[in-house]
Amino acid sequence: MSSFRPVRLISATVGALVILSVGVYGPATLLGPLPEATATLVTPPAGEAVPFPPVLPATGGSAVIGLATVAADPAAPETTTPDAAALATTLPLAVAGSAEPLPMAAATKIVTALVVLDAKPLALGETGPQVPITAADYQDYLDYYSTDNRTVIVFPGELWTETELLQAMILGSSNNHADTLARWAFGSLDAYTAAANAWLAEQGLAGTHVADATGLSDDSVGTASDLARLAGLAAADPVIGAILSQPASALVGQRGVDNTTAFLPEAGVTGITRSYTEGAGVCFLFTAQVQGPDSVYTFAGALIGEPDYDTLAIDVTALMESARAGVRELPTLAQGDAYVEFSTPWGAEASGTVRTATTTYGWQAQAPGDAEVTVDPLSTGRAGKTVGRVTVDAGGAPVTSTLVLDRTISPPGLGWRLLNPVPMISALIAANR
Known part of the structure; x- marks a missing residue:
């Protein structure tokens, strides 16, 4: 007959626990992973x-945005070149004056150029399809000419290539060519404005809205920060960039135009559009460069609502002086x-x-x-x-x-x-x- 012995049970239990603990504790501590630092x-x-902010006017609206830094030696690789699509969300270097949308005059034509090229793309060096000048196009020319708005003459039945139309609109700020491009690409001006506003929204330019293709309407408005980005998008487009680099009388097979975009090139400024209306004042979209020993820095800007061209010259000169002081090798x-x-x-x-x-x-x-x-x-x-x-x-x-x-x-x-x-x-x- 067996008898219950508690001491033996306790000893057996403790022994089992010791063996189990040693079997788990040893491997866990000696072979297991270490805690993270x-x-x-x-x-x-x-x-x-030390920051050197851009000097911008308090009147109207103005903004500048960085574009690229490239090696001064063309054979050297680029050091910094942001993707053009990122410009729509890139924060400006500086914004001054009004942050509200203001009438933007012929900056509207840069929207027209980008939207038409989005719908009817051209490869660099291509002239594109030939576009017939219609009676409506000729009437536009007569109407704009009679009201002293910028035009480049056309005649019914002429054939203008897409590139020539863009040249006349961008370099000559031709209002009749803006309408011709919009109608040709989209069928009507109403269809164009709907497409242009959808395109602006896609680019993240929520403060910009167009009511026409020319900018003569004060309902075509934009914020300075949006328009600085728009200048960057235009400069990044190879077709628009090639047009801006051409001489004033660059139209092939058609009549020449006066280049309305050039402004202070000796200061390193490349105008994209420069215009005036009573409602918008003077509006200027541009890119500019500052060259260092080994690199070239490019930025884009917009000044809208300037009172006159003399004031614009003073303000752009002050901006470029601040750029030469502020752009440098940054640790x-x-x-x-x-x-x-x-x-x-x-x-x-x-x-x-x-x-x-x-x-x-x-x-x-x-x-x-x-x-x-x-x-x-x-x-x-x-x-x-x-x-x-x-x-x-x-x-x-x-x-x-x-x-x-x-x-x-x-x-x-x-x-x-x-x-x-x-x-x-x-x-x-x-x-x-």
Whole structure:
């Protein structure tokens, strides 16, 4: 007959638990994953990035937006060239005056050019289809001419290529050619304005609206920031860029035009459209360049609602003087600067530092904002291991560099693993989630 012995049961239970604990605890602590290091973002000492904002007039509305930085040597690779499609969402370097949509005069014709080219694309060097001049086109010419609005003469039955129509509208600011292009591409002026406003919305230019193809209507309006972006889109279009680079009498097979776009080229300015109406005042869309020893910086701008051309000359000259002062080699990310500090439960420490120093030639129009840092999880790593990325703003363009460990984070010894079950078991659980 057997008897119940509690001591033997307790001993057996304890023994089983010890064996089980050793069987689980040992492998978990000695062979399991290590807990991740704690990452703390830090800010390195500020560099010498004193802003030089663009000088813009307070009257009307004005804005400038960065376009590109390229190597001064044409054979060298480009250093920075933002995608043209990104211009619609790129923040301006500066905005002044009214932020409300204002009448934009012949800036409307640049919308017409871009929308027509979107519907009837041309490859660089192509002349495009021949477009017959209709009785309605000729009547437009007579009507605009009789009211002293800009025209280029046409006659019924003439054939103008798409390129010639664009040349007359862009270089000569021809109102009758704007209507001809709109009717030819879309069937009617109403169909054109519907298509143009849809295109503006697609480009993110919500502050711009067209009521005609010419800009003679004060209901064709735009914000300065939108129109600076529009100037950038026009400059990025190869067909429009080629037209702007041509001489005033560039029409092939048709009558020449006076170039209404050129303005202060000696100061590095390339006009895209320059016009005046009573409702809009003087409106000017342009690009400009500042050349450094090794790079060329290009920006686009819009000045609308200027009172007269003399004031426009003063304001553009002041803007270019501020550009030559503000555009320079910008230190953006200094090699060795730390943006994150790592610490481990076993006492190891290291920093995530910039691998390679970067500079950019650009316009530091505003004080640099906070850096954007992404950190990769890690427990250990050798010095030089990539542990994340840092991005900072440099004159309106993002500059990114990898972050690397400045010293090795070694694993802990066996003693620490055995004596610290909580972080080890927690790491094992986290790894198996």
